[in-house]
Amino acid sequence: MKVVTNIFGSSLGKKYVMAISGAVLFLFLIGHLAGNLQIFLGPDVINRYGHLLQSNPELIWPARLFLLLMLVLHVWSAARLTIENRAARPMRYAQYTPLAASYASRTMMMSGLIVFTFIIYHLLHYTVRVKAINLTGQDFAGPEFQTPIKGLIGEHQHDVYRMMIVGFSNFWVSAFYILGMALLSLHLSHGISAMFQSLGWKNRVYGPFLDRAARVVAILIFLGYVSIPVAILLGYGKEAL
């Protein structure tokens, strides 16, 4: 019991919860990016990958529920910590100069909230496939987004490739996606190194390296994700439209 109160009832413990859940979500981002980038290998490859995930509910659902739990823990700890932090300074300074603190570190709550709204939109857009919000007038869940599986007569799989091309061809959808990724990258540029600090896995020897690596990784993740809508807006996969 002491372990539970030490973790969920203390300031440091809540930061462990935030760091560990953040680490899992960060690893998911890398996996998700690796999956998405298969769009550049052509429709067959990414559609096969999409079918692999969608045809294995006993694997995908535990993964989804686990990620949801991590997201809930991440948001819960952020909310609790923010409430406590606000309460710790009831009277603000008339003049206050942020010292040494990076822009990202001071705006984690704001970048996090915007990324959170992005995640909800993104799930409704490509996972639940709500027609009304994709702004293209096409139904991603409809039969026109089904494609035959090669070698299996009569079997169909979801045409993930065409869905992505059609989806990102809309300028506003891509713009919101790029904004979401930019804020996610800002969030990560602080979060990746801060999680090592919160878990106590940082010292003077490799601490400065972690700080720099966090920024580089955040930028790489941004470039990786954004490459897809940018390529599509520039004409990649036009034949699928």
Place this chain on the structure above:
Amino acid sequence: MNLTLRVWRQKNANSPGRFETYEARNILEDMSFLEMLDVVNEELIQRGQEPIAFDSDCREGICGMCSLVINGIPHGGRRGTATCQLHMRHFKDGDTITIEPWRARAFPLIKDLVVDRSAFDRIIQAGGFISVNTGGTPDGNAIPVPKPDADAAMDAAACIGCGACVAVCKNASAMLFVAAKVSHLNLLPQGKVEKDRRALNMVRQMDAEGFGNCTVTGSCEAVCPKEISLSFIAKLNRDYGLATLKGK
């Protein structure tokens, strides 16, 4: 030089405070910031007005008594410098200087620029000590201490407990103070005996006092007059986590 001061005046914790403007005339650049305030107070006393209340003691940067948020930065923003060591040569003739007290729920205001920092004392009482039975004086080098550990412990022990880390932190977190005090003793063989208990109890007291949480912005390290490193906070996180895993 002549300066304009905007100073926070507040009779006590229960009455509302406000900024008052004062002129500081004929200030020498070799004066410390506190000596400048002394000059202003002398003038106020001569005019029969209430002098500005502020904390100070040793005035040589080692006691941790002086405070003051000067133009939005605790201790005025000169690296490794407490307010008492801040010299007026860093200001220009005609400057307007805003002076506020430390602002944190855990540091209730007493008067004007004086706040009650006994929350730090209670955190020390929760574990910032080594329990030894009195007896004969131990031999000088009877317990070997590796040199890097001794140096790191001394770096942590340099903390003077002024509270600037809390004052500058956007969350009013006392993590740098607690980390320094925990690390100072946890790094040494004499203190390692109570390592787990110390980390848990001091963090528990820190939370009970109503300080905020660390969001790793690094402001505390930048403002600390003793330049205590953020890496001690990582060590505190580690010590607390290990103690928790051990089921302590």
